[in-house]
Amino acid sequence: MSTELTQRQRELLEEMGLPADYDKLTDTQKNAVTSIEAMLSYLESKYQEEFCYLSYAEAGTLEKEHLEAYPASGTPSDVVTVYRTYEDGEYHYEDDYGNIGVRPLYESRVREFAVQSFPESGIKVFSDIRNLGQGTDGQSVTEENVLQTASAVTYIFISESVCTEAQLRDFTEECAQWMESQCQGVAAQICLRLTDAAQWELIDATGYEDKLRADIFTAEAECAISASGKVTVY
Secondary structure (H helix, E strand, O other), rough: OOOOHHHHHHHHHHHHHOOOOHHHHOHHHHHHHHHHHHHHHHHHHHHHOEEEEEEEOOOOOOEEEEEEEEEEEOOOOEEEEEEEEEEEOEEEEOOOOOHHHHHHHHHHHHHHHHOOOOHHHHHEEEEEEEEEEOOOOOOHHOOOHHHEEEEEEEEEEEEEOOOOHHHHHHHHHHHHHHHHHHHOOEEEEEEEEEEEEEHOOOOOOOOHHHHHHOOEEEEEEEEEEEOOOOOEOO
């Protein structure tokens, strides 16, 4: 007996390039589309807004089952991750929706620091908020305290038109000093990428992660600070 797919499931299958015919799907594909719909429904019920599917991963040895989506009112860079576990006969969900509002605050503070060394027209700053400090939620984070409450990995793409390799080395040391004084109590990382000027123009919030694998960087450097305050440059 064939199982009737919901309209949402049909749309998801089309996005994934799979047949919208239940009988033509493998068991893994059937489970995936059912799980994706359930996790999207969880988000939409909790936050009372529509979400768009980005990616899905089933539970594995080293990771939980999770879904990536973004609010229909936002952009694909506003990634929300939903984790799902099965315990005591029922599913349990958790998500990082609160991080969406934190990201622009974090990027603003990093950009404010970077423009002291380079013109704003030659830098692009993108942060990935990993988690918030214990006892902190997105509503209590402000531009003033974001560096002390949010753990993040931030990429600063600097155009060759405004920076040399020697200047990047100097800026790396400045980054380390800035993180030591500003990012206290949470882990953080800043990744610097001196970028071909033409390629720099093409980098944006929705596709910068794809650019990380491209051969477009003249020089790279990274600074990190641990929650205990230890700074590392590499």
